[in-house]
Amino acid sequence: MRDIAILIPAAGASSRMRGKDKLLETVCGVPLLRRMAQTAIATGAHVAVTLPDYDHPRARALAGLPVQIVAVPDACDGMSSSLRRGVGMLPRGMSAVVILPADMPELEANDIRHLMEAFKSIPHPMLQQATAEDGTPGHPVLFPADCFSAMAQLTGDHGAREILRANQHRLRRVTLPGNRALVDLDTPEAWASWRGNCDDMIVENMKVPAE
Numbered sequence: 096m097r098d099i100a101i102l103i104p105a106a107g108a109s110s111r112m113r114g115k116d117k118l119l120e121t122v123c124g125v126p127l128l129r130r131m132a133q134t135a136i137a138t139g140a141h142v143a144v145t146l147p148d149y150d151h152p153r154a155r156a157l158a159g160l161p162v163q164i165v166a167v168p169d170a171c172d173g174m175s176s177s178l179r180r181g182v183g184m185l186p187r188g189m190s191a192v193v194i195l196p197a198d199m200p201e202l203e204a205n206d207i208r209h210l211m212e213a214f215k216s217i218p219h220p221m222l223q224q225a226t227a228e229d230g231t232p233g234h235p236v237l238f239p240a241d242c243f244s245a246m247a248q249l250t251g252d253h254g255a256r257e258i259l260r261a262n263q264h265r266l267r268r269v270t271l272p273g274n275r276a277l278v279d280l281d282t283p284e285a286w287a288s289w290r291g292n293c294d295d296m297i298v299e300n301m302k303v304p305a306e
Contacts, residue, residue, distance in 0.1 A: 173252025
């Protein structure tokens, strides 16, 4: 899978956390951002992570991991800045990129591999979007290389929604177990609810990928 990249956009301000950084909250004793990077690395793909700058505290959470860090000095302009700069800095020859949100702790390496394998299994490049078991669209989303030029022109804070809309005719949905494709934690309330709903056994059994 070395010709598929995984991009983790992690340059946002975490403004909805009211002073805390959601990506440095811990899951099984590991900062969430590090956990997501480890999950991505475990797929065997090239992994890139966008950060506000190279000296940001989030960079310390990634210390020692084989990831490409991309600084986003215009992160205040929205998600599009992370996607535009991140995709623009990927190594040449990538056939696709998986956009993996940094705040979805229930996603596992096998979930990401599932999207990659679905992409590889068909002769024509198609977008792959993860869904919950009930079919609700979620994340991550895989974009073929022919979408890179459109991603390089993104603006605002809407991410790649317009690219998804423009490519509905070749969008394939990939079902993941439970609600993994939907669980994102971007407020103190979301964290408290998630931790409250995960009993000790579930949290202890969540896989933390090896270094």
